[in-house]
Amino acid sequence: MLEHMDYLPRHVLGMHAVGSVTNKDYENALHPLLSEQVKQNGRINFLLVLETNIQNFTAGAWCGNIEIGLKYFLRWNKLAIVTDQKSFREFSHLFKYILPGKYKGYPLEELDQAVKWITEK
Template sequence: MLTHLNYLPKHVLGLHAVGEITNADYEKALEPLLDEHIKQNGRINFLLVLETDIKDFDAGAWCGNIGIGLKYFTKWNKLAMVTDKEGVREFSHLFKYILPGQYKGYTLEELGEAVKWIAEK
């Protein structure tokens, strides 16, 4: 399930992922938020707090993740991934080679640092 983190500054979009993540989660939760965020800010500063494992993402979710990355390809500014799942953090480091903009990974203990970094203009 994806939950919108509405406590972040207006120029930062954040989601909390927990449990099973499906492609429908991306379509219902993330895409409308991204569209609105881009209308308001022009660029994407995205914080993902991930408290689930890779096995909890169905195949459609991985495809949705890639599709969203490509759909908004020119809009990415900053992406912060926060998770204690080392395998997920290492896998997600691939985004810095695929998407434009800046990318950083953090542990859950470093959430405050991640919020500070992603919120910097």
């Protein structure tokens, strides 16, 4: 499930992934929020807190992830991934070679630092 972290500043979209994450989560929770983020700010500052095993993402969710990356290709400004899954944090660093913008990975214990970085203008 993807839960909106609605306490962040308006120029930042935050999502918290827990349990199973499906393509419907992307369609119902993430797509509308990303669209609104682009309308309001023109750019996307995205914080993903991943407190579920990456294996809990269905194949459809992975496809949705790729689709979102491409749909908003030139809109990415900052992306912070917060997870204790070191391999996923390291994988997220590959985004800097594929998508424009800045990317950082943080362990869960550094969530405050991730929020600070992603909210800086």
